[in-house]
Amino acid sequence: MLGIVKERLFTPGPTPLLLEAQARALAAGNVHHRTEAFRKVMVETLALLKYYYDTRNDVLIFASSGTGAMEGSVANLLSPGERMLIGTAGKFGERWLGLAKAFGIEAVTVESPYGQPVNIDAMKQKLASDGPFRAVCIQATETSTAVMNDVRALGEVVKNYPETALVVDAITGLGTSDLRIDEWGLDIVIGGSQKAVMIPPGLAFASVSEKAWGLIAKSKLPRFYFDFAKERKNQAKGETAYTPATTLIIALNAALEYIKKLGRENLIANAALLAEASRVAAQALGLKLFAESSPANAATAVCAPAGVDSGAIVKELRTRFGAIIANGQGSMKGQIFRLAHLGYYDITDLFAVFAALEIVLLKLGQKVELGSSVRAVQEVYLRHAGGQ
């Protein structure tokens, strides 16, 4: 019916691109990575990445998706016969299991139902009763269910085990939640480029603590591409062991400059505000939140109303309004939809997507008071704006 429908991403990765970062990469033209100019960019970018991570630990960059750095964490920490403790509460937690299996590593799991966080007390008990474990693996934010895990509490526990590293998949946790990597003892923290750093997919990041480096030195699992020690040595000089994804690194450099200017704490506060407003707005429409106890800031998972397939909501939003949101994953497909807040999103985006969602729900036969969820977002904005 309508003439123009612009495409708008509201997915928890890829996220809306920071165009000025894209432009920088494009303007760079032909780049050779074995040059002084590129080494300078690489060194700068690694320093900015430490600012973004808020850590004194080394941070490495890989040309891969985030899963590559997850694999690297396993392959660099463990030796045959050693074991992993995995906290899982969704599709990405299950990825640790897949990695353990691929490398022939025995895994003990603490599993929570979808929609709930991992039980950290249960992990503490397993560490005490079923150890030793070389690695403890968890998600900071389980993206498939939009749940946040208490990695701070887990860090306090793992600190007491000098031969055990805590590995945190913070692919959607970075830039959306307060992660005190050094203080909490998060030994390896994994990130990805298509998330809160606002650039396209293709880069994975891993911060590595001194404790982790000590364990890596003793590890015997096979690795070649994701060899952390080799990358540490190279990246200290602004080099990479293998060909770096140059345009993505240039874009990352520009995006991290933007984030530094904005302030990483403001990036996190932005996601927190949008998450809060989304929860209130969904509830204003009579919708149930999927992650009730420990919702993430990275995204909000909302249950489809009874009798409505969440896929229909996703499809109608896309067709009518060009707004691309995420369906549930795995067993949650058709039951929930997810709206992202990580990275380059603002409150005005939220006004738009909730107004669109109201129409979609109406068209799918639901009773909707038009404007009611937008009003909820506005009220959250006003509460935060206070006297401003």
Add this chain to the structure above:
Amino acid sequence: MLGIVKERLFTPGPTPLLLEAQARALAAGNVHHRTEAFRKVMVETLALLKYYYDTRNDVLIFASSGTGAMEGSVANLLSPGERMLIGTAGKFGERWLGLAKAFGIEAVTVESPYGQPVNIDAMKQKLASDGPFRAVCIQATETSTAVMNDVRALGEVVKNYPETALVVDAITGLGTSDLRIDEWGLDIVIGGSQKAVMIPPGLAFASVSEKAWGLIAKSKLPRFYFDFAKERKNQAKGETAYTPATTLIIALNAALEYIKKLGRENLIANAALLAEASRVAAQALGLKLFAESSPANAATAVCAPAGVDSGAIVKELRTRFGAIIANGQGSMKGQIFRLAHLGYYDITDLFAVFAALEIVLLKLGQKVELGSSVRAVQEVYLRHAGGQ
């Protein structure tokens, strides 16, 4: 207070860029205009421009702002001692007067108060009583007041004067209103690139009828850069008399392909829908429309509430939400604000900007029912969507 605030244009030029058109221009790299490759682009673009204009007349492209083609119309049609009839109802109508003065041409004006359309009957009378006139000049849409003039009725009148050309500034009228150039006898119709064609400023367009070409052949005013006959001859071969703005023409080519795929009638219907929804939404907030009798689709002009400077609305929208709308121009500054609909805007943009406007009005001390204007936009959408 908020972390991320994205910039969003809601101004009647520049308008939001079609990024795929920008990307095409950038990807073209170094272009030389005296090449077969560029001639091919030029010929294609001129053909697409005729589609966009919906005319069989020649359409010329100039590297200039729209005002350049306005000057060209005067300089190419008139001779010293000849006269112009001008219909004016705002800042852009007054530009015709400035041009007449600069070229030493006597002008007779029919002037309407800001916010009202030009009185076409009065122009008809002037043509009969005060002639002969070589040119009759008017705006299809007076952007400064967001008023539409009845150029169809004026065309019917001017058709009866074989020695008089009708010149229409359709800089914001093209792509937002039904302009039957050939049928209505619009002899010269002027456009600009930063309007409904979704690309940056820097190009002006002019369609020229056979009647106008006949008069141009006899005209004696001085012109060099804006020499229509010289450009006609060059552009027929895909050349230009002077250096063309190559990257803008490549972007125009891409944008016009998008418009052709969308359908020019859908582009116009899109602007009409957004204009209708904006009027209803503004009224839902208790605001008065500035152009009550003949509102344009290109933009909506809204009166600021009593005691509020419209500049404060513009400033707060920009600061809080990154939404850039236009203040009134000239004597209307501080009294009205203007929200554009021409080009790459969609209904989701409107949800967003009205939700933002509600908060701004509230912060400026107005009584606002949050969500009420968004609901008005939603209702217009639903009415147009019908059973869809």
